[in-house]
Amino acid sequence: MSQFGLPSSGSNLADGDRGRLLLGIGMIILAMSIIPIMDGIAKHLTSSLDTMQIVWGRYFFHFVLFLPLVLYWHGSATFRPKRPVLQIMRGAFLLCSTFCFFSAIGTLPLADALAVVFVFPFIVTALSPVLLGDSVGVYRWTAVLVGFAGALVVIQPGFSNISVGTFWALAAGSIYAFYVLATRKLAGSDPTLVTLLMTGLVGTLVSSVALPWFWSQPTAFELLLMVLTGLLAAIGHYLIILAHEYGTAPQLAPFAYFEIVATTIVGLLAFGDFPSAVTWIGIALIVLSGLVIGWREAVRGGQA
Template sequence: MDTPQRPMLGIGLMIAGMLVVPFLDVCAKVLGQTYPVLEVVWARYFFHFLWLLPLLAWKRMAWWRWPESAGSQGLRGFFLLACTLCFFLSIQSNPIPNSLALLFVAPLIITAFSPLILRERLDLRRAGAAGLGFVGVLIVLQPAADDFQFSSLWALAAGVCYAFYIMYTRQMSQRAKPLMGLMYIAIVGLVGMTLVVPFVWVAPDLQGWGIMALMGLFAAAGHFLIIKACEYAPASLLAPFNYTEIVGACTVSYLFFSYLPDALMWLGIGIICISGIYTSVYEYRRQSVARR
């Protein structure tokens, strides 16, 4: 039986999820000052996996069975794993809001590649929004500035990986239940990182284990809220509210690291967000017209 559509509840759940996720980034940044990034990524997936187990048991879902379209599930999980690794590398030496703004190039990448992968038409409005977003990226990066950080390019790489993750998620939206898809992603990340983490392992102390467990909890909770939001409202309607995350990121960065973006950085962040929101709203209206 389909869940009845309740758009306002879906929007509320999406905003809640976007405000939870920045706490995951805070945990990752704190851990990255003491432990190798590969180990931090492993911990993110390991505890994400553990926190999902009781939820799947409650739902009586057989997560251990070999999934349909296993190759596509694995590829989707790989892109999210690559996104996580690149983003954690970026925030290790860059402020979270700055890296997050560059991660938001994902809609621009989707616009550029959707004609090839999703067979979607690229029109002038979407292309114009993508071009505007690229201007915002240049403002955030400030490649000509004396204090340019090459490590910020990791965030751009994360945005590219996240775009491909979203495109594969769109392709597979009808092939697996969202919660099962989330578990498959956790398994791919956990298996992949377990193969490499022994080479860089640093034994965590009790505080380290606690922060790692908290990071996994924030990851599981944030993604669960997003999944529930998509049950009550279409993804195209919810997409603009992804940018609520930048509000949460700026808030936690100020609270934990006493950092706020300067005026030029705010300009770049604003341009990227406006570009992404416009693209999302335009896509929602286009789909609504097509359905009618």
Template sequence: MLMGFFLFASGDVQAKLLTDTFHPLQIVWLRSAGLTLGVIVLLAWRGTHILRAHRPGPQIVRGLAAAGSAFLFVTAVKHVPLASAVAVSFVAPFMLTIAGAVLLREPVGPRRWAAVVVGFVGMLIVIRPGLGVFHPAILLVVAAAGLFAARQVLSRLLSGTDSIETTVAYTALTATGVLSIALPFVWIAPPDARSWALIVGLSLTAALGEILVIRALDMAQAVVLAPLHYSLILWGTIYGFIAFGDLPDHWTIVGCAIIIASGLYTLHRERLRMKGRA
């Protein structure tokens, strides 16, 4: 799981570098094509039976949400530091808690609601609206986090009927298919070897990262592995400094620490809830 998130972070920095030349939609299509490559490997490994979905409708909606989330995030990182975008994206678990309570009628106690509120306070510290450091593009990350949370809600709905492999396959194929419709309107041929290298790197890291995450989820429960998601902020900070000379200021670090602490507590309460169900 850690290697998977390392590769996802590598893909994020390559996507940000590509925004200097290409439209975000083309970049997301290239990343999605990499995921589709991973699905092809998965089909060869597990067999075509993984394409048999019991609930194809929600599977397709999940794929659309994945495409929208990735497009919004890549559009945002064109304008804001990578570490800040990653930090704000961590509000997704709090949105998932809200969606689970509202849509799935999952019980949420006062301590988890408090963690949600504290997490959103951490996000406000990171983006600091009205203090001269706010960039409107950061709101795209918030919207991307909302779509990511929607994906997770659909994953919970599908978990009882379809396998993880089926969900990943439908997500990749749906996202690639819908993005391909608009691709001719924004397509730019890669102009140089650097662009080709970044494109190949983006596609490969997306595919390999997805395969590693699938393998990790085969070996352990998602609620156990979820805290490793926060390793993205480490890689985002390192890559942001190496590639763009960006380092988060102390307020961004404070806000990120609050978001991570609240998120870990939320995951802890989720783990306890799952144990209680067992």
């Protein structure tokens, strides 16, 4: 599972700034294509391993695989972040959200679980003026509302019987919103790779405390899949962090809906969850919301 400086949304963007915003949008879309593959692997692993063990693998291998790269580029500064408390909070938000989401996909189809998670753009959009100083206009609110409506269409008739998995997914989305806001607050404070490594470190340390009570010996193939969850998650979230340096949270939030498109494809290919005609209508609304807001940013220069 899986956003967002540029000038605030109320300012005019020069051509170069528009290009930077489009680059940030591209990074978000690429990240939203990579992370669903990781989620699909995690869902497969829930059939044989405990959720806590899968979460540990996602963070441990994230940390181990990126540690040499970060040390090479940043040396001793790697473990001296400028805003350590915010780094720890950000890592804890993502860890909790990951655990909730992996718990959700253990019982729900991938697309259904992720669609519930997409309550987070509402929270981001509502809180970003207060916490980030962003300006949110009617067009961005409209885009978020249209995208969320599409998310609800995707999961129909999934809400006919509310399950425990739905509540896990709702918790994941609510916590993830605060991860997104913390990421935006951190933009520019520390090198991107350092922030990425801190995420893995916090997740590894906290999940390792509980691991002895949930560990079972994985097969060689399961261990390989655990390594892949860490690698794909690290790459995806690296792109998300970079994107935050090129666009504001309200500008990028609608494009996170592309994750539902990619997740639907993964669910079809890996688990045989074939989308219905109604689902495709929802996906169309999700994509449209992102394309419209991106077109408006490019043509109108970011005015709300």
